Structures are given as C-alpha cells and as structure tokens.
Amino acid sequence: xxxxxxxxxxxxxxxxxxxxxxxxxxxxxxxxxxxxxxxxxxxxxxxxxxxxxxxxxxxxxxxxxxxxxxxxxxxxxxxxxxxxxxxxxxxxxxxxxxxxxxxxxxxxxxxxxxxxxxxxxxxxxxxxxxxxxxxxxxxxxxxxxxxxxxxxxxxxxxxxxxxxxxx
Numbered sequence: 483x484x485x486x487x488x489x490x491x492x493x494x495x496x497x498x499x500x501x502x503x504x505x506x507x508x509x510x511x512x513x514x515x516x517x518x519x520x521x522x523x524x525x526x527x528x529x530x531x532x533x534x535x536x537x538x539x540x541x542x543x544x545x546x547x548x549x550x551x552x553x554x555x556x557x558x559x560x561x562x563x564x565x566x567x568x569x570x571x572x573x574x575x576x577x578x579x580x581x582x583x584x585x586x587x588x589x590x591x592x593x594x595x596x597x598x599x600x601x602x603x604x605x606x607x608x609x610x611x612x613x614x615x616x617x618x619x620x621x622x623x624x625x626x627x628x629x630x631x632x633x634x635x636x637x638x639x640x641x642x643x644x645x646x647x648x649x
Contacts, residue, residue, distance in 0.1 A: 495605075496536045496558035503564060506536035508600025508629045515543055518627035522596055524548045531555070531587075531594040531619055533612075534602030538565030538579050541598065542572060551576035552594065557583055585611040592621045599628040 485493075485501065499506045508514045518540075524530065526549040532541035535554030542565070544550050556562045556579065565579035582588050585608045597616050606612040620626065637645075 494558065496534075496556055496561035499536050500558060500561040500564040504537065505539040506561075506600075507539050508598070510629055512543075514600065514629045515540055518596075518598060518625075518629075519544060519548060522625040522627050524550050524596055524625075526550060528552070528595045529593065530596045530598060531589070531616075532579075532598045533584055533587075533616060534599065534605070535565055535579060536561045538562075538568055538577075540600060541565075541577050541579075542569055542574055544598070545569075545574045545577045546572070549576070550596075552596075553577065553589065554579040555582045555584070555587060557581075585615060587615040587619050589619050591618050593619050594624060595621055596625045596627060599626070601630050603628065604630060 490501070493501060518524065524544055528548065528550040530541055530544055530550050530552030532538065532552065532554035535541060535556050538554045541552050541554045545552070554562070554565055556565070559581035562579040562581045569577055569579065580588065584602065584606050597620050603609055603612065616626065
C-alpha cells in the first residue's frame with residue numbers, strides 16, 4: 483500500500499505498526515512474554531486472549547512456543563488483518579485476530595484461560611470498562627498477564643511536555 487506523507491502522519495499507532503508490517507512487543511519483549519508463559523503456565527490446553535494485540539506478536543509467539551490457541555483483538559482493523567496475515571504465513575491455525583474495542587469484547591463469558599496485555603491499559607480511555615470486559619471473558623482462576631511502561635527515575639518536565647505534544 484502506498485500512502486502520502488500526510489496520510490502516514492495521520493495514522494494512529496496500531497495502523498502505523500501494521501503499515502510498516504512490524505511487530506509490536508509488550509514492554510520487555512521476549513523477556514516479558516517468556517515470563518508470562520512460565521508464570522502463567524501457558525501450555526497446549528491454554529486458550530489465550532491477546533487484548534489490544536496490534537500485529538499479534540504475543541499470541542503468535544506464545545502459540546509457536548506452547549501450541550496454545552486463542553484470539554487477539556485490536557481497535558485497528560488494519561493491525562488485526564496484518565496479525566492474521568502473519569499467523570497464516572507462520573501456519574498458526576489455532577489462533578486468529580479480530581477488529582474490536584477493549585470495552586466491548588466480542589467473545590462469550592469465561593472463554594479464555596489467559597489474557598495478555600502489553601501496556602494496553604495505558605491507552606484504553608475507559609479502563610474500568612476494559613477491565614470489566616477482561617474479567618468477563620477470563621475463566622475463574624484464569625491468568626491476567628500484563629506489563630506496563632515504567633521508568634527508573636522521574637522524567638523531566640521537558641520530556642513530559644515533548645511526549646504530551648507528540649501523543
């Protein structure tokens with residue numbers, strides 16, 4: 483797909499990642515994912531929901547490593563389509579990706595053994611509703627595997643201003 487400079491500048495983050503056909507890893511990338519898999523005891527019987535999955539890195543890699551099944555969801559149709567293209571290319575037939583909103587998850591109650599969330603709650607405007615939806619689709623005694631952005635020292639006012647203007 484060819485886009486103009488202005489069209490590229492107008493893309494939201496997941497659409498931009500999908501446009502570049504890139505991976506969007508959780509903070510900590512493989513370290514975080516391997517921690518989730520180990521501590522969450524993800525295995526071939528696990529059915530994982532990857533919330534705000536962008537191009538599906540976490541669920542695709544989890545499926546490759548454990549043979550788990552599952553679905554990913556992203557607010558960007560372009561990103562969900564790219565995730566499906568990656569999964570098809572990688573011959574991962576037990577996973578799929580759909581377009582949807584974290585505050586209205588299109589899956590039945592208590593369907594998933596695990597929910598992955600790599601920093602997505604930082605971007606969900608209605609966090610309470612998003613968490614309620616995650617609780618609804620997660621089985622009792624299921625695992626919520628999340629990772630957020632953190633910093634080692636408080637950022638300067640200049641840095642915060644630059645980030646605010648960029649976002």
